[in-house]
Amino acid sequence: MNLTEQDLCQHLEAAARQATPPRFTVGDLSVSIRKRRRRIITAASACLAAVAAIAVVLPLGLIGGASPGAGSGAPPPAVKPIMLTVSVNGQRLSPRDALTRGLAVSRSEHLSIEVIATIPSRARIDGIWLGISTGSIGQSRTGPIGLRPVLAHLRIHLGPGRHMFRLAWTVPARLGNPAHLWLAGTWAGMVPETGPARSREPLIQVAEYLYLVRLVLSRRAT
Amino acid sequence: MESWRRVLTELAGDRLESLKRQAFLLCGDDDQAEDLAQDALVRAFGRPLRAPRPEAAEAYVRTIMVNLFIDGARRQSRWNRKAPLLAGTATVPDPADRIVTRDAVRTALGSLSARQRACVVLRYYQDLTVPQIAAALGMRDGTVKRHLSEAMDKLAVQLSPVENR
Numbered sequence: 392m393n394l395t396e397q398d399l400c401q402h403l404e405a406a407a408r409q410a411t412p413p414r415f416t417v418g419d420l421s422v423s424i425r426k427r428r429r430r431i432i433t434a435a436s437a438c439l440a441a442v443a444a445i446a447v448v449l450p451l452g453l454i455g456g457a458s459p460g461a462g463s464g465a466p467p468p469a470v471k472p473i474m475l476t477v478s479v480n481g482q483r484l485s486p487r488d489a490l491t492r493g494l495a496v497s498r499s500e501h502l503s504i505e506v507i508a509t510i511p512s513r514a515r516i517d518g519i520w521l522g523i524s525t526g527s528i529g530q531s532r533t534g535p536i537g538l539r540p541v542l543a544h545l546r547i548h549l550g551p552g553r554h555m556f557r558l559a560w561t562v563p564a565r566l567g568n569p570a571h572l573w574l575a576g577t578w579a580g581m582v583p584e585t586g587p588a589r590s591r592e593p594l595i596q597v598a599e600y601l602y603l604v605r606l607v608l609s610r611r612a613t
Numbered sequence: 614m615e616s617w618r619r620v621l622t623e624l625a626g627d628r629l630e631s632l633k634r635q636a637f638l639l640c641g642d643d644d645q646a647e648d649l650a651q652d653a654l655v656r657a658f659g660r661p662l663r664a665p666r667p668e669a670a671e672a673y674v675r676t677i678m679v680n681l682f683i684d685g686a687r688r689q690s691r692w693n694r695k696a697p698l699l700a701g702t703a704t705v706p707d708p709a710d711r712i713v714t715r716d717a718v719r720t721a722l723g724s725l726s727a728r729q730r731a732c733v734v735l736r737y738y739q740d741l742t743v744p745q746i747a748a749a750l751g752m753r754d755g756t757v758k759r760h761l762s763e764a765m766d767k768l769a770v771q772l773s774p775v776e777n778r
Contacts, residue, residue, distance in 0.1 A: 394765065394768055398772075399733070399737045399765070399768065399772075400737045400738070400740075402772065403638060403718065403733075403734070403737050403738040404738070405718070406637075406638060406718040406719055406722070407634035407635070407637060407638050407738060409719075410630075410633050410634045410636075410637035410643060410646055411633075411643055413629050413630060413632075413633045413647065413650060414647060415647065415651050416625075417621060417622055417625045419651075420625070420651065420654050420655060420658070421618060421621070423651070423655045423659075424617070424654075424655050424658045424659045427655055427656075427659030428659050428660075428661050431659065431660065431661055432661055435661075
């Protein structure tokens with residue numbers, strides 16, 4: 392075989408010279424590149440929007456979601472049986488704003504929290520927990536999961552009417568870097584099957600967990 | 614001017630022809646080379662968060678080009694395997710083409726597999742080292758050496774008689 396590497400280099404060089412000069416220009420390329428970048432950005436934005444939507448919708452979906460008590464097998468009540476209204480540092484928050492816009496807090500800030508539980512007639516609460524969550528709470532037979540610290544824990548029977556709980560919490564100075572926390576709660580009790588409106592319906596056992604206020608943490612410690 | 618556009622303009626200033634030549638050696642066809650070079654440039658600069666750095670832009674585009682060529686060849690070979698089943702006829706190259714094609718090197722390169730061809734072009738045209746080729750193509754050094762060795766054997770057979778003419 393006579394072909395040396397040097398020969399091959401020369402052959403390739405000669406063959407490459409047969410290529411005609413490029414017919415495309417930087418202008419042509421720029422148009423295509425812009426289109427491609429726009430397409431990628433659009434796709435990425437859509438993904439981000441979807442993730443953000445899930446992040447917002449999921450907690451909102453969990454708010455109204457009552458899980459039936461153990462062994463009851465009954466569907467959740469159609470009407471929300473217990474209503475929890477929250478004020479933080481004297482500021483009353485509408486349920487919608489409390490969850491979507493949230494409340495800006497800073498590290499080391501002292502919060503005075505007032506929670507009013509309104510229990511309709513014929514319903515009763517057997518246990519209620521209020522506390523702070525990082526965004527993942529649930530209910531077990533022994534109490535809440537993912538609620539730390541627990542600011543209030545009541546294991547007495549509460550009948551119909553308004554019940555006020557005053558809580559105090561200082562946002563820890565060292566918190567890592569979460570964007571927000573949740574003031575959340577969970578309760579277990581007995582409510583009419585289809586809500587308080589139909590008073591003759593049988594009572595069912597219900598346990599529910601609720602996100603009450605989104606506490607948006609500011610970046611700087613105060 | 615956007616930063617990517619500045620890098621592209623600098624690159625296009627004197628390296629566009631060289632890129633096209635590399636594409637031509639890979640494809641063996643001027644029109645395909647044109648498409649391949651454009652496609653590689655668009656892909657290299659079309660990533661919003663990963664625009665190539667000015668000093669590495671050319672190497673980046675060349676690597677993308679070679680990988681695009683290998684991917685395209687793989688797709689083509691898949692299609693070629695299935696085409697007879699779909700159409701009922703096999704594609705046979707016209708022997709007259711060999712006579713008409715005066716460029717023995719292009720014909721010889723055409724007899725190589727896409728990976729062998731890419732290795733040859735990167736080694737003997739771009740003057741990259743075996744580890745650099747291995748990194749660009751995502752292969753091991755030994756694989757690159759094997760491709761180069763096999764390619765050299767084939768090319769020697771095809772190109773030697775041409776030289777003796």
